[in-house]
Amino acid sequence: MLITCPECGKRISDKACTCPNCGVPIEAIGGSSGLSDQKRSVAVVFAIFLGIVGGHNSYLGYKKRAMIEFVLAVIGFFTIPVFGLGAVILFVLWVWGIVEALSYKTDGEGRLLR
Ligand SMILES: [Zn+2]
Structure with missing residues (x-):
């Protein structure tokens, strides 16, 4: 996927560590880098309170799983x-949601969780 460098405006790969044109580190570019805006710790809290209805998956952008x-x-x-x-189904769903949230390393778009 190509992103726009915020420094020079050139189209560059999001896989690049630095912009090949101006050398700005891509990690510094907020949401367009490989880092997610979401935190796993927040996802786990969502899972504990709203995991039964897929709250953690909605938060992380795993829309199909949330559904x-x-x-x-x-x-x-x-x-x-x-x-x-x-009651058994709901309990299993709740435990499953917490395990799921704990095991995620990326969000629904494949970006690394903070
Ligand atoms: Zn640049």
Whole structure:
């Protein structure tokens, strides 16, 4: 992917460590570098409080996973009256969400978490 160098305005690869034209370090360029705007610690907090409905995945930009967890949470909620089945689903979802948030190294766009 090509990004625009903030120093000289030249189109450069986001894989480059420094701009080949003016030498500015690419790490210094906020969101367009390989570093995510999101923090894993925040994702874990999201997972603890909203993990059942995919809160951590929404935060990190894993939209498809967040959607799947939300759907499973709805199924879990409605199946609680069925022998408490839903409670088991919700508990597994909650634990899974925390493990998932802890294991992420990148956000939904593949940028490294802070
Ligand atoms: Zn440059």
